[in-house]
Amino acid sequence: MPAKGYIEVNELFCKACEICVTDCPFDVLALDMERLTPKGYHPAYMVNPDACTGCGICATVCPDAAITVYRYDRKKAEA
Amino acid sequence: MVLTDTPAKLVYERPEALGTTVTHYCPGCTHGVAHRLVAEVLEEMSEVGNTIGVASVGCSVFAYNYFDFDFVEAAHGRAPAMATGIKRVLPDKTVFTYQGDGDLASIGMGEIVGAASRGELITVVFINNANYGMTGGQMAPTTLPGQKTTSSPTGRDVKRQGYPIQTAELLSTLEGSAYIVRRSLHNSREIRRAKKAIRTAFEVQKKGLGFALVELLSTCPTNWHLTPVEARDWIEERMMPVFPLGDYKISSAVADLKV
Numbered sequence: 001m002p003a004k005g006y007i008e009v010n011e012l013f014c015k016a017c018e019i020c021v022t023d024c025p026f027d028v029l030a031l032d033m034e035r036l037t038p039k040g041y042h043p044a045y046m047v048n049p050d051a052c053t054g055c056g057i058c059a060t061v062c063p064d065a066a067i068t069v070y071r072y073d074r075k076k077a078e079a
Numbered sequence: 080m081v082l083t084d085t086p087a088k089l090v091y092e093r094p095e096a097l098g099t100t101v102t103h104y105c106p107g108c109t110h111g112v113a114h115r116l117v118a119e120v121l122e123e124m125s126e127v128g129n130t131i132g133v134a135s136v137g138c139s140v141f142a143y144n145y146f147d148f149d150f151v152e153a154a155h156g157r158a159p160a161m162a163t164g165i166k167r168v169l170p171d172k173t174v175f176t177y178q179g180d181g182d183l184a185s186i187g188m189g190e191i192v193g194a195a196s197r198g199e200l201i202t203v204v205f206i207n208n209a210n211y212g213m214t215g216g217q218m219a220p221t222t223l224p225g226q227k228t229t230s231s232p233t234g235r236d237v238k239r240q241g242y243p244i245q246t247a248e249l250l251s252t253l254e255g256s257a258y259i260v261r262r263s264l265h266n267s268r269e270i271r272r273a274k275k276a277i278r279t280a281f282e283v284q285k286k287g288l289g290f291a292l293v294e295l296l297s298t299c300p301t302n303w304h305l306t307p308v309e310a311r312d313w314i315e316e317r318m319m320p321v322f323p324l325g326d327y328k329i330s331s332a333v334a335d336l337k338v
């Protein structure tokens with residue numbers, strides 16, 4: 001199954017609280033231990049992007065409004 | 080990876096009313112969720128340009144830096160008095176206070192009871208995190224029986240320090256209260272329900288139906304000495320039995336309101 005959606009994490013706001021990582025029902029997210037944000041946190045990123053449904057749960061629970069959610073529009077792509 | 084060849088539509092982004100300042104809140108603190116919900120609701124109601132917020136004293140003392148609309152800062156506990164004055168002079172404005180449990184239920188208990196009893200047409204967003212966060216985690220009126228804080232190091236002893244104050248229940252007994260509910264910010268389902276309650280509380284003000292308050296159970300991972308994820312479980316396991324979620328006052332006019 002191809003991904004139904006994707007998210008972007010604004011690294012200015014992410015504080016590595018891990019709440020999105022825990023709450024994503026499809027285990028899409030992880031903290032990136034290889035990188036640091038300008039504030040010195042390991043940002044959340046899509047470790048398993050193919051599983052993302054674009055459900056938006058991660059954005060709902062993020063305390064720092066760091067997440068933007070998109071859904072792919074495949075019908076439009078075929079048309 | 081992101082598929083650049085497939086069109087995608089935006090389904091959620093950070094509300095503009097939140098501004099672009101990074102908050103000073105600790106990682107995982109759900110003050111941030113409450114801020115976002117207020118910003119989303121005011122945007123959805125097209126009220127951003129017509130709103131005046133009243134910040135309180137506590138961790139949310141800098142709330143005026145985080146919302147991209149008019150804000151004032153009240154003395155400790157006095158936000159309801161300041162909001163009363165603003166709303167009475169500018170009745171067409173949407174006026175709300177944003178207060179913690181130390182601010183609202185301790186030093187400011189008289190003010191909030193007065194505002195509710197007078198049926199002031201203001202909206203109150205009340206953050207209950209069971210301690211004084213800003214000053215280092217002291218016991219608040221909302222601290223749970225047995226809860227260890229920096230000023231109750233062996234746990235709150237109800238014989239000496241009394242029982243937690245259930246603010247929503249208490250204010251619901253007052254005639255001037257139109258809408259008094261308790262919600263929680265500990266998971267996506269409850270966050271959605273909290274947003275709906277905040278929307279209703281602002282609609283109650285717009286329609287002039289009376290005093291409206293939403294109590295929100297909120298995490299303080301730093302002073303609870305828990306990770307952000309553990310802190311959310313602590314709300315569910317420890318706080319919710321003492322502070323049950325629910326609707327404590329829905330006046331008949333509010334019951335007829337469609338949100």
Ligand SMILES: Cc1ncc(C[n+]2csc(CCOP(=O)(O)OP(=O)(O)O)c2C)c(N)n1
Nearest residue numbers: 136137138155179180181182210211212213
């Ligand atoms: C007149 C006065 N008394 C006491 C204080 C110290 N003080 C600052 S914040 C605070 C309590 C904050 O707790 P709460 O309202 O629960 O907000 P939180 O920080 O937990 O979000 C206290 C007692 C003060 N600033 N002014």
Ligand code: SF4
Nearest residue numbers: 024052053055056058
């Ligand atoms: S949108 Fe849903 S599936 Fe995708 S990362 Fe967020 S929570 Fe997971």
Ligand code: SF4
Nearest residue numbers: 014015017018020062
């Ligand atoms: S919930 Fe938000 S702040 Fe926390 S790790 Fe995820 S993106 Fe970062």
Ligand code: SF4
Nearest residue numbers: 104105108138212299
């Ligand atoms: S001290 Fe507690 S309430 Fe204050 S910002 Fe930190 S986690 Fe939030």
